Amino acid sequence: MSPVSLIARDELRLMRRNRVAVIAFALLVLLTLVAVVTSWGHQRAVAEVRARHQQAAEQAFDTQPNRHPHRVVHYGHFIYRPLGPLAAFDPGVDPYTGNSMFLEGHRQNTANFGDVRQSSLLIRFGQLTPAFVLQTVAPLLLIFLGYGAVARERERGTLRPLMLQGASCIQIIAGKVGALGLVAFLAGLPAMLGFALIAGQPGAQALPIAAIALGYGLYLALWVVLILLISAVTRRSRDALLALLALWTVVVVLLPRVAPDVASATIPLSNRLQTDIAVARDLRAMGDSHNPDDPHFAAFKRSVLDRYGVKRVEDLPVNYKGLLGMEGERMTSELFDRYAAQSNDAQARQNALVRGIGLLSPAIAVRATSMAAAGTDFAGHRRFLEQAEAYRYDLVQRLNRLQAEAVSYANDTAEDADADRRKRVSAGNWRKLPGFRFRLPDDTSLAAAALPGLLVLAGWLAVATAALVFITRRLGVR
Template identity: 75%
Template sequence: MSVTRLIARDELRLMLRNRVAVIAFALLVLLTLVAVLSSWSHQRANADLRARHQHEAQHAFDAQPDRHPHRVVHYGHFIFRPLGPLAAFDPGVDAFTGSSMFLEGHRQNTANFGDVRQSSLLVRFGQLTPAFVLQVVAPLLLIFLGYGALARETEHGTMRVLMLQGASRGQVVRGKLLALGTVALLAGLPAMIGFLAIAGQPGALALPMVVIALGYAAYLALWVVLIVLVSALVRRSRDALLALVALWAVAVVLLPRVAPDVASAAVPLQNRLQTDVAIARDLRRMGDSHNPDDPHFAAFKRSVLAKYGVTRIEDLPLNYKGLLGMEGERLTSELFDQYARQSYHAQDRQNALVEAVGMLSPAIALRSLSMAAAGTDFAGHRRFLEQAEAYRYALVQRLNRMQAEAVSYGDDTATDADADRRKRVSASNWGRMPDFAYQAPSGAMLAAGALPELAIVLGWLAVAAALLARAARKLGEGR
């Protein structure tokens, strides 16, 4: 057996003698299994609930009686964001952003019913998921198991004894790395098995799974190297433990919590009330379709009359009120899109600042990687919002066109007793409206979105390994 393996075996034997370490490792495995099962159950229940509500909302929309098309515009429609197969591993921002949207004419609503608004306040501190266990808990366990790997040898004077017996500095370091790496592998194995079980369901994509597996493997390897590095740089095991716990607290707890607050302060984001007030102000400036003297809509009326070669609204082959509704919806939707783009831009800048802090905290980089590959990051939420708005606009304009083509202007403006019946269109039209179908991103797109963060984690690993190689050359000198 090689010297490296002998040292690794001796280190593992020493860990096994530590009952506290063994109990902590067993608890980590148990916690990981509980996280896998609870996250899987929670996401399955969420997916089933959303699918059921979506079916009920669609049935309610299709079951409407004969109605005026504009009443259907205001009746609206509910849609729900479907969950991807990897959301059970890392739900990302889903608990905070909301899962459903109410679509209606003349308004662009936000997503509602996020878990943090309906569940215990504990949800705000992070769900118990396999991703959370590997990002936060596993490094702490590795610290308590490996903080004395080299510092203990230096402190007890056994480092020179090993070297006198023929072990080189590199062999000692590699042996310690192999031992702690074995523990890291065993610690991450339950989460990876759960990950494979979660990703084995229909719809799972191979490329994002590979990126996630590589990211977490590099992250745990980084902590193994960092632990051995710190243990090589200090003289006493106690100092190594204090330094590593401080490093964990800053990199895993402090920076990921502080970075979003710093980003929010640096790039202010308008809240919903401020946005609604600004939109209402701009709508008044844009024009009022109910005011015949409004410059924009007066010009629109003239252009419509000229297009069809008539001089009166009543002589148009289409219902002018439907055409007016289409023009009004076009203008308001352009305004909604303008404010949405401003909000997206501000949030992108905030996320960019947070990811920049990832250069200082591999935990932030790994979290961003995990969410991006799972499709549960802000980009995934934005895809849902943009697709929902495109569907809302197409649905409303289809109803406005139905009013223009299926309801005459004379009936639409009539006030006699039978006018209400003549304004209605057949209920069969609602069932022919296209259903909302969320277009999920491809595996290549998800993987590409996670690659920059993967590069950061690998960069951290490379730097730590280089520093450890340098520190290893000085082991046993002057101590």
């Protein structure tokens, strides 16, 4: 048997004798299995609830009675964001951003009903998911199992006897890396088995699955190398443990919590009240469609009359009020889109700053990789908002067009006792309107979004490995 195998076997034997470590490992496996089961069950329950509410919302919208189309514009419609198959492994920002939207005319609403807003503050630290266990708990277990791997040999004076028996420094470190690497593999195996179960659902894509598996493989391998590196540069096991715990606290707990606060302070983001006030101010400046002397809408009226070759709106072959509604919706939507773009740009710059801080924290990098590949990051939330707004605008304009074509201007402006009945259109028109269907990106796009995080993890691993090799070569002369 090679010296590397002998050293690895001896290291594993020492780990097995550590009852605390064995119990901790068993608890980690149990915690991972609980996380897989609960996260998968929660995801399926949430998906079922959202689908049921979406069906109820569509049924309520389709079963409206005969109505004036503009009343349907203000009646509105609820839509719900469906979860992707990998959201059970890493829900990402979904619990924070909300999962439903109310669509109505003349307004652009935001998503509501995030899980965090309806749960205790404990959920803000991290949900019990397989991703959370691998990102936070697994490195801590590896630290307690491997902190003394090299420092213990130096502390006991057994490092040089090992070398005198023919084992080189490289072989000693390689054996210990192999032992701790095997423990890391076994620690991550239940989560990966759960991930394979989750990824086996319909709709799961191969490239994002591979990106997530590779990301967590690099992350755990990095912790193995970092633990051996710190253990090799310290002379006492206690010092190695304290240094590794400090590193874990900063890299896994502190930086991921501080980075968003730093980004928010550096790149301010207008809150909902400020945005609403600014939008209301700009809406007043845009003009009033009910004012015949308003410059913009007076010019719009002239252009409509010229297009149809008539002198009065009463002579138009279509309902002028419907055309006016379409023009007003176009203008207000452009205003909403401008403010939404400003908000999205600010949040994108905040996320870029967090990713920059992620160069100092592999935990941020693996989290970004996991969420991007699962489609549960900010870009995924933004896709939902953009598709929801495109659907809202199309829905409202279809209703405005229905008013222009199915309701006469004479009936629309009449005020007699029977006018309200004549203004209504058949309820069958609501069922002809298309429903909302959220379109997930293709697997290439999701994998490409995970690539920056993978590169950061690979860079960390390369630097840590080079440092470990350098320290290993100096073990024999220290």
